[in-house]
Amino acid sequence: MNLLLEAKSTHLKSEIKVTGSKSETNRLLLLKALFPNITLANTSNSDDSEVMQKALAGSDEIVDIHHAGTAMRFLTAYFAVSEGREVVMTGSSRMQERPIKILVEALAQLGVEISYEKEVGYPPIKIKGKKVTASKVTLAANVSSQYISALLLVASKLENGLELTLEGEITSIPYIQMTLALLNDLDIQTRFEGNVIKVYPKETVVAKEMVVESDWSSASYWFSIAALADTASITLSSYKQNSLQGDSALIAIYEKMGIQTTFDGNKMTLVKQPNFKYETLNFDLNNTPDIAQTIVVTCLGLGIGCHLTGLHTLKIKETDRLEALRIELTKLGANISVTNDSLTLGLSETINSNVKIATYNDHRMAMAFAPLALKVPIIIENAEVVSKSYPDFWEDLKQLHFEVSTL
Template identity: 80%
Template sequence: MNLLLQTTHSNLQANIAVTGSKSETNRLLLLKALFPAITLANTSNSDDSEVMEKALKGNDEIVDIHHAGTAMRFLTAFFAVNEGREVVLTGSQRMQERPIKVLVDALKKLGAVITYEKEEGYPPIRIKGQKITASKVDIPANVSSQYISALSLVASKLENGIELNLVGEITSVPYIKMTLALLNDLDIKTSFEGNTIRVYPKAEVAPKEMVVESDWSSASYFFSLVALAETASITISSYKQNSLQGDSALVEIYEKMGVKSHFENNALTLTKVPNFKLETLNLDLNNTPDIAQTIVVTCLGLGIGCHLTGLHTLKIKETDRLEALRIELTKLGANISVTNETLTLTPSTNINHNIKIATYNDHRMAMAFAPLALKVPIIIENAEVVSKSYPDFWEDMKGLGYDIAQL
């Protein structure tokens, strides 16, 4: 499904309820599978979370998680410690190109039985659930925080808990801290000192309702819309000022692009600051790589430059996001250069009209480019990909005055 996006609305006013955080939901779904006394509220309606929930509740020998990278990492750990259960964990063609070796190696050192069905280091993998008694393992810290979170989430169900020694520079620290905070909310004892994480064993937890905060990555598109509009006031819910989600850094980042944030009663109101002076952005996104696409498209729309670093994990996402950004932004007339971990955009006020943006089966490519329709008509190819994290996205864009036509 290709969509032509355009709008004559330069004044944006709306109240929008954003689906629960995919990151929090998937962590809590796994914890609920381990501790059934937990109940969940405001969970994400994303494809990824539905796939995760189905896999945890099902009894299939072959578990296909399609494009859901988080589910692949978390379920690898879950099934590895699920004593007596044997599964083959697989996914889409792209998922079978995304590395899993670092996590598999760590689990095997702890005593897990995992073999590769096709290519060494990549899904599909066959997992024979074991009772794990070993508790200490080293793991590279600069590849994906999801490997670390996966091990931490199952650790309390291990006889001796777990002690993770993180080797090298740690990537996406807020996501690791989110995982540990959710464990703490369930009175599971953890510590994170220096490069060592400890999660202590706990057989059961008390009944408790866990309410999922709305997704901050999804909020990024509204920050972008407000920055690109002439005037705007958009209220989105449900958001906390002291969020566990690393992407809440959006508040500080977009303040530099003329977006004011106001929290009240678990809602966040974004307003455009008039006559704001814009400057080239220099940002280290090592802790928040998922918002890089939104930020660079916003900068293009504002006619400012940016230099973004800490982006090395983007090459192993749904697509190689750095290369995808370079190709699609160049079509729009941008002067952009990328390395394995940086992106540099030169300031320019020229944006080409009616460009077809390829999405590469990547939900964030579709949604990051959508706000640009405030500046020029734009075509989003395979627009249905947004269902991976934000199924209601296009309806919410219509509510903001977008004219959306299917081509």
């Protein structure tokens, strides 16, 4: 499905309810599988979360998680410690190109037996679940935080807990802290000192309702829209001022693009500041790589340059996001260069209109480029990919006077 996006007004005022955080939901779904007496509210309606829920509830020997990278990593750890369970974890062709070796080797340190069905280091993988008594694992610190969180989520159910030593500079600390905070909410004891994380064993938890905060990565597109409008007052719910989600860094980042953020209870309002003076921006996104696409597109729309670093994990996402950004932004007339871990956008005076943006089976490519419709008509190819994290995105966009037409 290809969509033509055109903005019918650049003066925006609306209120949007954003689906629950995919990151929090998937962590809590796994914890609920381990501790069935907890209940969940405001869970994400994303494809990834539905895939995760289905896999945890099912008893199939083959578990296909399609494009869901978080589910692949979290479920690998879950099935590895599910005593007596044997499964083959597989996914889409792209998922079979995304590395899993680091997590498999970490689980092997705990004595778990995992073998590769095709290419060494990549799904599909065969897991023979077992009771784990070993409790020490060493892992490179600069890998995807999902490998680390996968181990931490199952750690309290190991007979002796887990002591995880991270070697080198740690990537995406906020996501690790989110995992630990959710464990702490369930009174599971943890300790994070220096490069060592310890999770203590816990057989049962007290029954409790866990309410999922709305997704900050999904909020990023509304920050971008507010920045690119002539005037904007956009209210989003349900958000916390002191969020567990690392992407709440959006508030400080978009302040440098003229957006003032205020809170009233669980509602967050984004207001564009008049006569704001823009300058070239430099951001280290080591802790928040998922918002890089949104930021660089916003900068293009504002006609300002940016230099983004800390992006090395983007090459192993749904697509090689750095290369995808280079290709698609170049189509729009941007002056852009990328390395293995950075992106530089030069000043662009004009934006080419009616450009077809390829999405590469990547939900964030589709949504990150959509705000540019405030500047020029734009075509998003395979627009249905947004269902991976934010199925209601196109309908929500219409609330802000965007015309969304199927081609």
